[in-house]
Amino acid sequence: MTQIAWPSSDHTRIPCDVYLDQGIFEKEQDLIFKGPNWHLLGILADIPKPGDFTSTYIGTTPIVLHRAHDDSINAYVNSCAHRGARVIRALRGNNKYPVCPYHNWRYDGTGKLTGVALEQGIQNKGGYPDDFDKNCHGLQTLRIETIKDVIFGTFHQQTPILRESLGKAIYERIEHICQRKLRVVGYQRQTLPCNWKIYTENNRDVYHAPQLHTFLGQFGVAKPVDRVRVDIHGAHSLLSSWLPESDNDDFPAQKGRFELEDTSILEGFDPLDGLQLSIACLYPSDLLSCLRNNWILRRIIPNSVDKTDVEYTWFGYEDNTEFERECIKKQSNISGPAGYVGMEDAEIVGMIQNAISKGDTSYIEFGGAAIESSSDHMNSEGTVRAFWKGYCESMNIPTP
Numbered sequence: 001m002t003q004i005a006w007p008s009s010d011h012t013r014i015p016c017d018v019y020l021d022q023g024i025f026e027k028e029q030d031l032i033f034k035g036p037n038w039h040l041l042g043i044l045a046d047i048p049k050p051g052d053f054t055s056t057y058i059g060t061t062p063i064v065l066h067r068a069h070d071d072s073i074n075a076y077v078n079s080c081a082h083r084g085a086r087v088i089r090a091l092r093g094n095n096k097y098p099v100c101p102y103h104n105w106r107y108d109g110t111g112k113l114t115g116v117a118l119e120q121g122i123q124n125k126g127g128y129p130d131d132f133d134k135n136c137h138g139l140q141t142l143r144i145e146t147i148k149d150v151i152f153g154t155f156h157q158q159t160p161i162l163r164e165s166l167g168k169a170i171y172e173r174i175e176h177i178c179q180r181k182l183r184v185v186g187y188q189r190q191t192l193p194c195n196w197k198i199y200t201e202n203n204r205d206v207y208h209a210p211q212l213h214t215f216l217g218q219f220g221v222a223k224p225v226d227r228v229r230v231d232i233h234g235a236h237s238l239l240s241s242w243l244p245e246s247d248n249d250d251f252p253a254q255k256g257r258f259e260l261e262d263t264s265i266l267e268g269f270d271p272l273d274g275l276q277l278s279i280a281c282l283y284p285s286d287l288l289s290c291l292r293n294n295w296i297l298r299r300i301i302p303n304s305v306d307k308t309d310v311e312y313t314w315f316g317y318e319d320n321t322e323f324e325r326e327c328i329k330k331q332s333n334i335s336g337p338a339g340y341v342g343m344e345d346a347e348i349v350g351m352i353q354n355a356i357s358k359g360d361t362s363y364i365e366f367g368g369a370a371i372e373s374s375s376d377h378m379n380s381e382g383t384v385r386a387f388w389k390g391y392c393e394s395m396n397i398p399t400p
């Protein structure tokens with residue numbers, strides 16, 4: 001692994017090697033993804049019935065989130081205890097007792113080994129010894145905790161409980177979101193041409209939104225606001241903006257040079273308690289965000305040093321009206337992989353990775369110094385610096 005020269009002690013300058021080095025990528029798997037951090041795995045509505053499962057990753061490790069036959073919620077590494085084959089190969093489905101395709105070892109949804117093919121051999125020939133204990137050969141399971149409908153998992157026994165780990169503001173925002181039963185609207189996924197940390201920075205980067213995503217202001221998707229809040233807890237951050245008390249729907253820019261042929265994407269309904277924007281960036285790599293009526297859970301999955309997969313779960317409420325459901329689906333064309341905003345971010349993160357890998361720059365700049373735990377403006381890069389501070393602590397990187 002490259003020895004990295006860290007150019008500043010306040011996390012305002014990030015050396016490019018951390019986005020490029022294979023050794024660092026591998027170390028991140030152990031110290032961050034398998035380290036003492038929580039990972040968003042899904043919502044209860046992903047797996048409503050006993051036997052339901054979804055497949056995902058934490059870092060590069062394949063994971064299954066499974067509601068077992070006994071209705072318990074479990075997560076385990078999707079790697080057979082025998083030789084390591086994938087026990088579950090589908091993205092999602094229902095299977096109470098998955099069977100490994102290689103030698104037919106059989107598990108239940110808790111990850112427990114329940115059956116071994118030819119355990120007694122055939123006609124008492126061969127098989128496993130009498131002291132072979134199936135209880136000692138289950139799948140590697142994760143520690144699970146939920147905040148109402150939202151499910152988290154961690155590999156590490158030392159990870160502090162969620163309330164402590166995420167901090168009050170994020171914990172309470174998730175509780176608030178879950179005040180009604182959640183419903184899955186749909187799933188999407190995309191692959192971005194960048195290191196996972198560049199996309200993670202992009203999500204925390206409030207500075208770029210008005211500059212890059214001019215569509216938002218142009219067409220009144222995000223309205224000028226007087227009530228904004230940024231909360232930082234450790235390496236997590238929560239950005240919130242609420243609609244102004246008196247709402248003015250007249251956006252002159254819509255009637256000028258740029259007009260939409262179909263304006264139905266702008267239709268919406270009152271957002272949850274006036275929250276027009278809520279972006280919870282959870283360290284290391286998950287997002288729970290809302291723009292207008294569009295709630296998304298995003299899982300950022302490092303695929304390789306310069307490729308990152310993003311899994312989207314769009315969700316709403318069980319009791320949404322038909323009109324609300326239609327609005328939510330339409331609005332996915334803003335933040336989704338092919339959305340007005342999503343495409344701009346995808347283009348930009350690829351440009352950054354390209355510049356870094358060609359050596360056009362030797363460090364990435366996040367100006368300013370302080371990391372305020374809360375503020376009433378979004379004119380700072382403190383959220384990104386907080387990420388990097390947490391990253392250096394996780395990776396045992398001493399900064400000068």
Ligand code: FES
Nearest residue numbers: 080082083100103
């Ligand atoms: S690898 Fe799974 S049963 Fe052999």
Ligand SMILES: [Fe+2]
Nearest residue numbers: 202209213345
């Ligand atoms: Fe963006």
